[in-house]
Amino acid sequence: MIKPMILLVLLACLSFNEKNEIPAKQVKVNFLIYNAGIAVEGTLSKVEAIIEFNPNCLEESKIVAIADPKSINTGITIRDKHLLRSDYFDVKKFREIRLQSKSFRKLKKNFYSGNFDLTIKGTTHPIEIVFKSTSKGNSTMYSGEFETNRLDFGLGEKSPILGDSVKISFSAELSVTTKMNIKKVNVE
Amino acid sequence: MKNKRITLSILFLALLLATALNFITDVIPKTWDIDEIKRFHLPPPDSLVKVEYAPEEYYSELPEHVIFKTFPLYLREFERSGYLDSLRQLEPEITFDLAKLKTQEDWIKAGELVFNWPAAFTPYNEKAPQLDSSLFQNGNGKFTQDGIYPFSRYVINEKGKVLVGSLSCASCHTRVMESGDVIPGAQGNVFNTVRFANSILSGKIPFEIFKFGQQQLNYTPWAPPMMRFVPVSPQEYIQNLKKLPAGGSDRQGMAYGYPFATPSLIGIKDIKYLDATGLMKHEGPGDLMRYAAFNQGMDMLTSYNGFMPGGKNNFSSLPLPDEWNHPFGYGGKRYSDEQLYALTQYIYSLQPPENPNKFPENLLVRGERVFIQAGCVTCHTPPLFTNNKLTPVNGFEPPESHFTKYDIFNVSVETDSVSALYSRRGTGYYKIPSLRGVWFRSAFFHNGNLTTLEEVLDSARLHDNYVPTGFRPPHLKTMPVKGHTFGTDLSEADKQALIAFLKTL
Numbered sequence: 001m002i003k004p005m006i007l008l009v010l011l012a013c014l015s016f017n018e019k020n021e022i023p024a025k026q027v028k029v030n031f032l033i034y035n036a037g038i039a040v041e042g043t044l045s046k047v048e049a050i051i052e053f054n055p056n057c058l059e060e061s062k063i064v065a066i067a068d069p070k071s072i073n074t075g076i077t078i079r080d081k082h083l084l085r086s087d088y089f090d091v092k093k094f095r096e097i098r099l100q101s102k103s104f105r106k107l108k109k110n111f112y113s114g115n116f117d118l119t120i121k122g123t124t125h126p127i128e129i130v131f132k133s134t135s136k137g138n139s140t141m142y143s144g145e146f147e148t149n150r151l152d153f154g155l156g157e158k159s160p161i162l163g164d165s166v167k168i169s170f171s172a173e174l175s176v177t178t179k180m181n182i183k184k185v186n187v188e
Numbered sequence: 189m190k191n192k193r194i195t196l197s198i199l200f201l202a203l204l205l206a207t208a209l210n211f212i213t214d215v216i217p218k219t220w221d222i223d224e225i226k227r228f229h230l231p232p233p234d235s236l237v238k239v240e241y242a243p244e245e246y247y248s249e250l251p252e253h254v255i256f257k258t259f260p261l262y263l264r265e266f267e268r269s270g271y272l273d274s275l276r277q278l279e280p281e282i283t284f285d286l287a288k289l290k291t292q293e294d295w296i297k298a299g300e301l302v303f304n305w306p307a308a309f310t311p312y313n314e315k316a317p318q319l320d321s322s323l324f325q326n327g328n329g330k331f332t333q334d335g336i337y338p339f340s341r342y343v344i345n346e347k348g349k350v351l352v353g354s355l356s357c358a359s360c361h362t363r364v365m366e367s368g369d370v371i372p373g374a375q376g377n378v379f380n381t382v383r384f385a386n387s388i389l390s391g392k393i394p395f396e397i398f399k400f401g402q403q404q405l406n407y408t409p410w411a412p413p414m415m416r417f418v419p420v421s422p423q424e425y426i427q428n429l430k431k432l433p434a435g436g437s438d439r440q441g442m443a444y445g446y447p448f449a450t451p452s453l454i455g456i457k458d459i460k461y462l463d464a465t466g467l468m469k470h471e472g473p474g475d476l477m478r479y480a481a482f483n484q485g486m487d488m489l490t491s492y493n494g495f496m497p498g499g500k501n502n503f504s505s506l507p508l509p510d511e512w513n514h515p516f517g518y519g520g521k522r523y524s525d526e527q528l529y530a531l532t533q534y535i536y537s538l539q540p541p542e543n544p545n546k547f548p549e550n551l552l553v554r555g556e557r558v559f560i561q562a563g564c565v566t567c568h569t570p571p572l573f574t575n576n577k578l579t580p581v582n583g584f585e586p587p588e589s590h591f592t593k594y595d596i597f598n599v600s601v602e603t604d605s606v607s608a609l610y611s612r613r614g615t616g617y618y619k620i621p622s623l624r625g626v627w628f629r630s631a632f633f634h635n636g637n638l639t640t641l642e643e644v645l646d647s648a649r650l651h652d653n654y655v656p657t658g659f660r661p662p663h664l665k666t667m668p669v670k671g672h673t674f675g676t677d678l679s680e681a682d683k684q685a686l687i688a689f690l691k692t693l
Contacts, residue, residue: 035565087596160569
């Protein structure tokens with residue numbers, strides 16, 4: 001009974017040798033932080049993701065997302081400029097925010113939990129992210145959210161009004177077009 | 189037995205009181221302490237500039253101010269007949285008497301005397317034109333309901349002679365409201381330039397001498413050569429003065445044509461940096477004492493790359509007390525440490541006036557929400573309505589060492605940077621001002637270019653064709669007032685709500 005199962009997984013993994021690089025416009029990253037008790041929302045508009053996710057072969061799956069901190073937008077220009085400086089993202093020294101998967105597990109239908117390394121401003125912390133993967137026709141949507149503490153990454157300092165916790169939500173869509181453009185690479 | 193107990197109790201209380209008084213005397217900081225001055229004085233934005241202070245020995249040898257009783261100066265129409273003659277009959281009375289300072293209340297009252305004590309004096313001249321209400325037309329300053337002009341006071345330091353004293357702390361930090369009420373410590377509005385302007389125009393003050401004084405006041409060794417520091421003509425200077433809004437001040441250490449909005453001193457105990465450029469740290473009474481000492485004369489005897497504005501021998505060396513040549517007419521004197529300490533206690537005790545502004549509750553709730561959403565709250569954080577930090581200006585990148593020494597909010601709000609870069613008060617920063625008491629201010633932004641909160645939030649000010657209501661160099665017909673764009677894109681309703689909220693602070 002076990003052998004056919006192993007064979008099935010093996011076959012699924014063998015067919016999983018494609019690397020999907022999702023164009024930035026299809027990846028959306030929003031964040032929310034409380035300032036003086038009121039939510040401030042913002043976006044990172046320049047994000048690229050490489051998604052090699054196969055629900056049937058989680059141990060071989062990989063997700064890497066890279067965001068350009070310079071693309072941050074909170075609706076207030078001077079505030080955005082401040083976020084790029086040394087006390088926040090320090091973009092002169094650190095040009096990217098990186099999220100890299102380490103492992104995945106299935107929670108329930110369409111829901112997965114991934115262990116990731118989140119690197120901001122040269123500091124890496126492990127983080128668990130629950131996300132949803134739904135397919136419709138030829139497209140697959142990945143979406144989820146997680147919270148992190150900005151102080152863990154040296155983003156600003158402790159503040160009497162600005163919250164420490166930042167809620168980040170994301171979505172990425174793999175469309176037909178995307179799949180047509182995928183590169184064939186060997187997954188190691 | 190009972191009598192013995194009472195005697196012991198009295199002795200104990202006396203001992204306690206004596207200890208407390210000794211404690212006050214012991215805690216009075218030393219004003220002119222070079223190590224402390226180096227700690228509290230921020231460096232110029234150009235790190236190559238060498239700043240040297242007058243030595244402690246020089247300072248300690250300066251004669252101290254003797255503070256006499258002063259008397260109100262009335263506008264001519266309000267002065268009762270025989271008032272000046274009655275002053276001439278008085279014996280000089282020394283009012284700041286250290287021996288009489290027993291309680292904190294005594295120190296505060298003594299500080300008020302220092303606050304009002306003029307630093308410059310001229311003999312009363314019967315023949316000179318007197319102050320009258322005609323000089324106060326067209327917004328030229330204000331006077332109280334009973335006709336007092338709080339900018340200056342009469343001084344009797346010798347029986348039979350009346351001096352007109354000016355340039356006290358009160359001269360710039362006293363506000364006369366529309367009602368005629370006086371608010372000590374507020375952004376001042378009593379400066380009256382008409383007579384001074386006439387003296388320059390008439391040649392009574394020769395223009396060459398006046399220009400020399402302007403050089404002393406404004407020259408900044410590290411400013412680019414294209415920057416001017418003296419007016420080309422008396423007329424140009426007068427036009428500059430006329431453009432100065434109520435609440436603006438033109439004083440030593442500024443760049444020519446870049447006056448400063450006078451700060452309010454009310455609530456300054458909690459403010460960590462002094463001057464619009466955050467020139468001096470404020471960590472306690474000692475720092476405020478040093479600030480006062482600098483601003484009442486000693487900054488003119490500080491050397492910047494060898495240029496000592498009040499120095500003799502072509503600005504190169506310290507003058508003797510009787511050789512002081514301060515353009516404002518200060519004498520070669522200093523305040524005693526006790527006088528300055530008392531001054532700090534008075535300033536720290538100042539309270540805001542009762543706020544007459546009343547707005548509907550729902551408008552204020554909305555205004556507070558806008559205050560947060562528009563990002564005001566980040567820098568103008570309650571309860572002080574400032575985060576007590578310095579913002580670097582365009583053209584200045586804080587050196588790494590500043591981040592551990594100073595409180596830096598590391599982004600420019602993109603306002604005009606000349607005062608922060610090219611004046612002797614420049615540090616490369618502007619401090620984030622407190623918004624407490626904005627309802628009784630009339631000069632906004634560091635150069636006093638704007639006069640109302642409505643104007644601050646008006647996006648029209650960002651454009652080249654704008655005519656600011658505050659200070660504008662006379663050669664410019666229009667002038668954008670750029671930077672600090674927060675709130676300029678709000679809806680009119682949100683602006684109204686925000687302004688209402690701000691006027692309650």
